[in-house]
Amino acid sequence: MPVDLDDLKLLSKIDRSNMMGAVDRFPDVFLRSRDQWDVSFKKPRSSIRSVVLMGMGGSASAADVVLDWLKAALPVPAVVHREPGLPAFVNARTLFVAISYSGETSETLAAFQEAKNRGSSLMGIGHGGSLASFCDRFKAPFFEVEASLAPRAALGQLIVAASSALERAYLVRSTTREISRAAQELGRIRRRYRVETPRADNPAKSLAEKLLGHSLVIYSLQRMSSVARRFKNQLAENGKLLAKYDLLPEAGHNEVEGWHERDNMLPVIIRDAQETAFEGSIFRAFRATIGSAGRSHPLDVHVAARGRLSRLLSPIFLLDYVSLYLAMLRRIDPTPTNLINEYKKR
Template sequence: MSLGGNNMEQDSILKHLEQFHSQCIHAAKLASEYYAKDPENIDNIVVTGVGNSALPGDLLKSYLNIKKAVYVNRGYRIPEFVGPRSLVFVISYSGETEETIDAYRSSLSRKAQVICITSGGKLGQLCRINNTEQILIPKGIPQRLALGYMFIPMLKVLENSGLCDLSDEIEKTAKTLKSPMFKNKALELADRLLKKIPLIYTSSKFKSIGLRWKYMLNETAKTLAFTGEFPDMNYNEINGFSQPQGDFEVLIINEDTDYSKVKKHMKIAKDIIKKKVRVTEIAITGDCQLSKIFSTIHLGDWTAYILARKLGIDPVKAEYSDSIRESLKK
């Protein structure tokens, strides 16, 4: 199947997609000796970051099944409840994100248990000055493709702190991610999304997966894409399909263990939508929770990349986002 642009083999982003399984294993090793300072006195977990550095927090909420509240902070200010009994993960791949640096300082002032995940930058310098635990991850990767490095260390810290049990989920997931199935399936999906506006729907449990698909289509394929979740969308957004104003492709991402009433919502909505807009269903599958989440994400990452190539678009550059970051520094 022909792809636009330069040869795929010469594309730097391709290497990171093909080595994502290795990234997950390496990320676990980087965090193997880190743990919360006082794990028995943690009431809540906060993940602070923006954009692709906040997404690991959303994924953590989808993954974890523990009696601790998980809150994702996407701004300068941290929630008022943050204090000594909070475990705060501060994530900034570049280490230069001003919103995250402000949130880091606020977390320290509240005496929270803080662990930073970064490749360095200003945040890394502040960690050294303040003697804050930091898990240093490799530089030189497009931020959106460093998801394993930003997410897996949190799981290892929680496991090392006795707050979750990973068993061999990381190893199982890495093995699954090696499969050529993702690229092959993505070729089909990219054809369906060509010159379309993707509308991505999931259950509320897996809304983080829908968000990841949106982010990658936005940044890699430079394509507008939007997300929604069941059952909420059936009380508002569904009405927009009576007279859809655009060339849409609906993706419904579902999983067998979704609540039965949520699955009923999905079926009813699909029957309505397909009368006006083509619907593609994508099943979340895997032999453990981490594999289910990362397999579906990996398929979306490949789809966005191949769509970019078919459109003749540079999949690496994110010109508008980069220009905004530069403007904020002035």
């Protein structure tokens, strides 16, 4: 029997750990005071020549968002790193920010210790664990975030902490005002996506029903890649669904050729609320090409938003809900991640 997304009692039985409630609270994180962190960075800004944000999984998603948001404002090159080995450029003039919600991510801890060996300036972000202990031992600033249902549900806390870390290192100006504006926008759109809002008026429920039964291929511009990758990961962790993502316009120079046979694949194109005319022409050309070749009908995800941070967080918020509604439609509890746990034990 198909799942009725307006049957709140049934959805509550499926979502036994209330991941839906964790997503509902996403806007609230950005309204909280950041005075909780009594953290100082003693080196001058001129001593930093590169920034590395290190993380895995949901912690790396926060790093992706922060760089998509603030990279243009940073006076030095910055990258998100996702493996224990470090690139050759990491040295004494690098600010190395380790992000691990649990504080126990082996790859992040290994890279953190290697950065220490190279003389890098260190910061840590997480809920505690070994990373907090390392920061205490190395006398490195540690930004402790509050507990959450799962690392992926701590995205907001980690974004705020990571942006605060860059502020404390004097690499960006205060982000308080933009964070507050984004929180207000998220609060306004939350009522449209919440489980209490019926399908007829709920874009998240409607989109989930359109996506059900398809293998999803997600596309975005480079500057929206954090949104695309987050959605791909949320489909896996919440919905237990495989998906992939790629970037435009690059995909128009290679992957577009693979759409001769679609094999039940559905393209999902994440749009930016502010695009140039040239970018709009890229999307139109890509949609028309894959539509004619594979008879597929790409779905656009477009959320109105103002401000760079809001243009990232608003579609993330929508698509987090979509991943949960897809799990409900398949009668899957979104919270357990049994295969991730098995992988970590091996």
